[in-house]
Amino acid sequence: MNVLLIGSGGREHALAWKIAASPMLTRLFAAPGNPGIAAEAECVPLSMDDHEAIAAFCRDKSIDLVVVGPEAPLVAGLGDRLREAGIRVFGGSAAAARLEGSKGFTKDLCARYGIPTAAYGRFSDAAAAKAYVREHGAPIVVKADGLAAGKGVAVAMTLDEALSAIDACFEGSFGAAGAEVVVEEFLEGEEASFFCLCDGTTALPFGSAQDHKRVGDGDTGPNTGGMGAYSPAPVMTPAMVERTMKEIVEPTMRGMAEMGCPFSGVLFAGLMISEAGPKLIEYNVRFGDPECQVLMMRLKDDILVLMQAAADGQLAHMSVRWRDEVALTVVMAAKGYPGTPDRGSVIRGIDAAAAEGVEIFHAGTALNDGQLVANGGRVLNVTATGRSVAEAQRKAYAAVARIDWPEGFCRRDIGWRAVAREKAGA
Numbered sequence: 001m002n003v004l005l006i007g008s009g010g011r012e013h014a015l016a017w018k019i020a021a022s023p024m025l026t027r028l029f030a031a032p033g034n035p036g037i038a039a040e041a042e043c044v045p046l047s048m049d050d051h052e053a054i055a056a057f058c059r060d061k062s063i064d065l066v067v068v069g070p071e072a073p074l075v076a077g078l079g080d081r082l083r084e085a086g087i088r089v090f091g092g093s094a095a096a097a098r099l100e101g102s103k104g105f106t107k108d109l110c111a112r113y114g115i116p117t118a119a120y121g122r123f124s125d126a127a128a129a130k131a132y133v134r135e136h137g138a139p140i141v142v143k144a145d146g147l148a149a150g151k152g153v154a155v156a157m158t159l160d161e162a163l164s165a166i167d168a169c170f171e172g173s174f175g176a177a178g179a180e181v182v183v184e185e186f187l188e189g190e191e192a193s194f195f196c197l198c199d200g201t202t203a204l205p206f207g208s209a210q211d212h213k214r215v216g217d218g219d220t221g222p223n224t225g226g227m228g229a230y231s232p233a234p235v236m237t238p239a240m241v242e243r244t245m246k247e248i249v250e251p252t253m254r255g256m257a258e259m260g261c262p263f264s265g266v267l268f269a270g271l272m273i274s275e276a277g278p279k280l281i282e283y284n285v286r287f288g289d290p291e292c293q294v295l296m297m298r299l300k301d302d303i304l305v306l307m308q309a310a311a312d313g314q315l316a317h318m319s320v321r322w323r324d325e326v327a328l329t330v331v332m333a334a335k336g337y338p339g340t341p342d343r344g345s346v347i348r349g350i351d352a353a354a355a356e357g358v359e360i361f362h363a364g365t366a367l368n369d370g371q372l373v374a375n376g377g378r379v380l381n382v383t384a385t386g387r388s389v390a391e392a393q394r395k396a397y398a399a400v401a402r403i404d405w406p407e408g409f410c411r412r413d414i415g416w417r418a419v420a421r422e423k424a425g426a
């Protein structure tokens with residue numbers, strides 16, 4: 001099987017690593033890839049936005065399956081374009097990608113199908129949104145409707161914060177993504193990420209994770225794309241998974257099919273596990289980054305078999321097996337992140353670090369005269385497995401210590417809640 005993987009982050013390196021381990025694979029290409037992915041795949045300089053060039057490449061190289069990593073090309077219709085050309089895709093249609101591309105769309109779906117989520121209002125002007133906020137009071141949550149790279153949500157603890165967040169949206173802070181706003185009830189509980197592989201009809205549970213969004217230790221400081229993650233999420237017990245499937249995922253699959261946009265690919269449910277049970281915070285239509293890295297480390301089965309079944313509508317016949325271990329990943333970022341960090345600093349010691357028995361997935365890296373350099377905010381994902389979160393954490397940080405990169409930093413406490421829980425339970 002010839003496979004083309006779309007993307008260039010740590011998530012895609014983990015996917016490339018797992019796809020490359022499949023006995024079904026003949027050739028793996030990645031567009032555009034990165035220096036880490038280049039160890040597993042042939043990188044090709046195709047732009048994710050150039051759907052015609054991607055379709056032409058697929059015909060030229062007899063690609064049997066395209067795996068789309070990030071959301072933007074799905075929302076922009078890459079899946080539709082390729083399927084039109086008769087090319088098999090792991091990743092949904094643009095109509096189905098509205099689950100991530102429009103928060104208002106997902107909230108309306110929840111309302112229509114009785115899916116537990118925060119109470120909400122949808123607004124296209126500031127005055128109406130502010131009136132709703134004044135009526136409901138703080139704490140309250142203000143969200144830009146569209147894709148805002150993880151920056152479009154304000155969890156407002158005061159009325160003033162909520163009102164300024166509404167102004168920011170309608171004044172264009174998030175461009176077109178903020179032309180509509182969702183205001184919703186503040187939910188309390190513990191967050192978890194839950195994943196399913198979907199084929200339009202069937203959703204197959206595909207593991208859970210928890211991530212650390214804040215840049216600083218103790219979950220402090222500004223939000224980032226994610227500074228680390230571990231899998232599984234201890235709150236996602238078998239009973240909680242069953243409730244989530246029945247109350248959230250299955251009605252979503254049914255609703256999307258009824259609305260004429262059956263969902264396929266990865267359904268990533270951001271959940272709040274409240275006292276009343278699981279509530280949907282949001283959907284994403286792709287793997288999380290860095291959650292994908294920890295899932296791939298734990299997956300026993302052949303990912304290509306599963307992705308092919310998802311693309312062919314055959315998931316009802318599949319099951320998923322996981323290694324009986326925990327996985328944990330530490331993100332190493334360039335100093336200055338999540339602001340604009342400097343590029344080009346040299347990274348040494350990757351091989352010594354890998355010798356600690358971890359996988360090091362590349363995100364924003366580049367090669368400069370044969371030397372590995374930083375080329376983005378989040379740069380490396382040091383990923384370890386262990387019998388406990390504490391053990392995986394120890395292994396990951398032992399490897400981090402061997403990486404010689406003075407211009408980089410990482411959080412020192414990834415997994416802290418789970419480690420504390422393990423200690424309390426021991």
Ligand SMILES: Nc1ncnc2c1ncn2[C@@H]1O[C@H](COP(=O)(O)OP(=O)(O)O)[C@@H](O)[C@H]1O
Pocket residue numbers: 118141143149150151152153155184185186187188191270281282
């Ligand atoms: N209704 C809510 N109640 C409490 N916290 C929320 C709520 N909605 C979102 N959040 C917090 O804000 C974060 C980002 O919101 P989310 O809807 O996941 O948007 P995005 O990931 O697109 O930025 C969530 O991970 C959660 O921590």
Ligand SMILES: [Mg+2]
Pocket residue numbers: 270282
């Ligand atoms: Mg989110």
